[in-house]
Amino acid sequence: MRKLTLYIATSVDGYIAAPGDDLGFLGKVEKEGEDYGYADFIGQVDTVIVGRRTYDWVMQHVPEFSHADKETYIITRTPQERIGNIQFYTGDIGELVQILKARAGKTIFCDGGAEVVHQLLSRGLIDDFVISIIPIFVGDGIRLFKDGRPGGDLELVSAKSYDTGLVQLHYSRSMS
Amino acid sequence: MRKLTLYIATSVDGYIAAPGDDLGFLGKVEKEGEDYGYADFIGQVDTVIVGRRTYDWVMQHVPEFSHADKETYIITRTPQERIGNIQFYTGDIGELVQILKARAGKTIFCDGGAEVVHQLLSRGLIDDFVISIIPIFVGDGIRLFKDGRPGGDLELVSAKSYDTGLVQLHYSRSMS
Numbered sequence: 001m002r003k004l005t006l007y008i009a010t011s012v013d014g015y016i017a018a019p020g021d022d023l024g025f026l027g028k029v030e031k032e033g034e035d036y037g038y039a040d041f042i043g044q045v046d047t048v049i050v051g052r053r054t055y056d057w058v059m060q061h062v063p064e065f066s067h068a069d070k071e072t073y074i075i076t077r078t079p080q081e082r083i084g085n086i087q088f089y090t091g092d093i094g095e096l097v098q099i100l101k102a103r104a105g106k107t108i109f110c111d112g113g114a115e116v117v118h119q120l121l122s123r124g125l126i127d128d129f130v131i132s133i134i135p136i137f138v139g140d141g142i143r144l145f146k147d148g149r150p151g152g153d154l155e156l157v158s159a160k161s162y163d164t165g166l167v168q169l170h171y172s173r174s175m176s
Numbered sequence: 177m178r179k180l181t182l183y184i185a186t187s188v189d190g191y192i193a194a195p196g197d198d199l200g201f202l203g204k205v206e207k208e209g210e211d212y213g214y215a216d217f218i219g220q221v222d223t224v225i226v227g228r229r230t231y232d233w234v235m236q237h238v239p240e241f242s243h244a245d246k247e248t249y250i251i252t253r254t255p256q257e258r259i260g261n262i263q264f265y266t267g268d269i270g271e272l273v274q275i276l277k278a279r280a281g282k283t284i285f286c287d288g289g290a291e292v293v294h295q296l297l298s299r300g301l302i303d304d305f306v307i308s309i310i311p312i313f314v315g316d317g318i319r320l321f322k323d324g325r326p327g328g329d330l331e332l333v334s335a336k337s338y339d340t341g342l343v344q345l346h347y348s349r350s351m352s
Contacts, residue, residue, distance in 0.1 A: 012330055014190045129188075133345070136328070137328045137329075152312070153204070154188055154341070161334075
């Protein structure tokens with residue numbers, strides 16, 4: 001069965017953005033020629049799930065949506081016409097993921113944000129977690145993991161550190 | 177100068193205890209003959225700082241205080257007579273750490289809990305962080321890092337993974 005993978009970067013203190021949706025801390029590990037395995041990962045992906053807030057942020061900051069070649073679902077409460085491969089999904093996120101997983105295909109990539117991650121985690125729907133830890137304290141902002149989710153076992157698949165100080169941890173949801 | 181080191185375990189989602197001060201998740205990585213470097217670390221320590229709440233928890237769960245051979249400061253608002261090497265400190269934690277760092281000695285170990293960590297981080301007083309990440313989601317509870325602290329750069333000193341799935345990350349506060 002296809003897997004739903006969360007692939008995301010966080011500060012050591014667990015934030016995916018500083019106050020004001022500031023992602024400046026990611027710049028600390030920018031290095032020419034080093035993509036931390038992103039190209040390999042995205043090559044296995046054919047479907048993307050993104051929260052509406054994150055999508056809006058991206059569309060304000062880049063000239064075009066970076067996953068325009070993939071089947072993309074923007075999770076939102078506001079119905080909107082599809083734009084090419086981009087669909088605006090107002091239904092239940094659990095149903096969406098179940099339908100997608102039942103279909104043949106490659107990896108489903110959850111590209112954030114925190115609210116979508118929370119909804120997916122609350123329903124136990126994320127299979128793999130690739131978390132890149134940036135060597136910095138952000139201090140405040142939007143947390144990767146909100147309070148009040150179910151617990152659950154994980155299996156460490158790999159831990160890789162880079163000379164910029166980034167550590168990439170890969171966990172799978174434990175089926176045991 | 178002596179260093180103040182935070183040496184602590186957390187879940188992947190950033191909790192040091194589940195609701196009800198439950199530390200049961202630490203059991204997941206218990207393995208005979210594997211102490212994850214703790215003996216080496218504690219051998220370099222001669223002074224311990226612990227929050228009162230954590231101290232009370234420990235005293236309810238173990239027959240005797242495990243750092244009784246070290247100069248220990250329990251951070252509390254309630255004055256209390258010292259017990260052997262254990263002093264109950266009601267003053268400013270920043271002053272305490274400055275005094276301790278100015279003295280000759282070995283590593284100062286902050287053994288939690290979250291409130292003392294928060295006070296120390298808010299004042300930029302922790303020099304080294306040894307964070308052991310347990311491969312589990314706890315889902316809710318007491319967070320290692322509270323919101324509303326100053327940010328700051330870190331340097332990755334080492335990242336080590338164990339066959340139990342524990343990953344131990346060692347960071348130093350960046351002086352640059």
